[in-house]
Amino acid sequence: METSSTESRPPALARILMVEDEPKLAAVVGDYLRAGGYESSWVADGREAIPAIKAQQPDLVLLDLMLPGRDGLDICRELRSFSDIPIIMLTARVEEIDRLLGLELGADDYICKPFSPREVVARVKAILRRARSGNEPSSNTALRIDEATHSAVFHNLPLELTPVEFRLLKTLAANPGRVFSRDRLLDNLYLDHRVVTDRTVDSHIKNLRRKLEQAAPGQDPIRSIYGVGYKLEIE
Incomplete structure (x- = not known):
């Protein structure tokens, strides 16, 4: 294991752990993160x-999908069993199933290779900002x-929502910026666990968008993530 020297940095700065088997890429991203104050x-x-x-207790993990010894999805699964540390997955495999599976296992975001180190820093900043603000939409x-x-x-302005629309909005707002697949949203929509198609979510999203638009033209x-699902972004 190789660890950058951080003795001169204040302990309050956010700690980022990168799990990546490409040394040159890790070095470049590490330099950009440190230049960004991490x-x-x-x-x-x-x-x-x-x-x-477990030893370092980082504030965020950049996790590559393809790794020697153990793959990123398996690591993500175990990490989510004991921690809510934000995870950004890094992958050169852009198939829809990999993206979806990574997010279903609890990743907060993903970045496809090749990517700009500046993009990584921007995503890290955004995820940490949301994490610091907490998961209470009322804030x-x-x-x-x-x-x-x-x-x-x-x-x-009050929103006139159906019970399903309310649960849908509450689910998205509980984790702003996090992408939810249609299946994950469906799990939270119907208390009687009725069998419906995943396109039902699209219909409810359309109605919810219309009501949000009426309140704030x-x-x-609500952002659509092609091939994956939806997320809520409110500044």
Whole structure:
């Protein structure tokens, strides 16, 4: 395991662990992360990832999909069994199933190779900002959700939502910026676990978007991720 020297950096800075078997790529991204004000460390073998995470307690993990010793999806699965540390997956395999499976296992985002190191730093910054703000949608000034009263307000205007639309919005808002597959959203929509097609989600998303647009014309905080699902982005 190779770890960058961070002795001179203040302990308050966010710590990023990169699990990547390409030394040159890891070195370049590490340099950009440090220039962006983060502490950066690196392991190259998948078998070293979980021990390094437990020892270092990083604030975010950049996790390559294809690794020697142990693949990234397996690492992601184990990590999610004991920690909610944000995970950004790095992959050169762009097949839809890999993206979806990575997100279903609990990854917060993915970046496809080849990528710009600046993009990595930008994604890291965005994920950490959301993590620091917590998972309570009521803290967002634009969108406020009150589960006790089953009500939602967007830009100070109440939303007239059906029970399914309310659960859909609550699920997306609980993890802003995180991509949810249609199957994952369906699991949260119907309390009686009825059998419906995944395209049912698209219909509810369309209706929810219309109501958000009515409350704040010109704004569409729900993002469609082609081949994967949906996420909510509200600044």
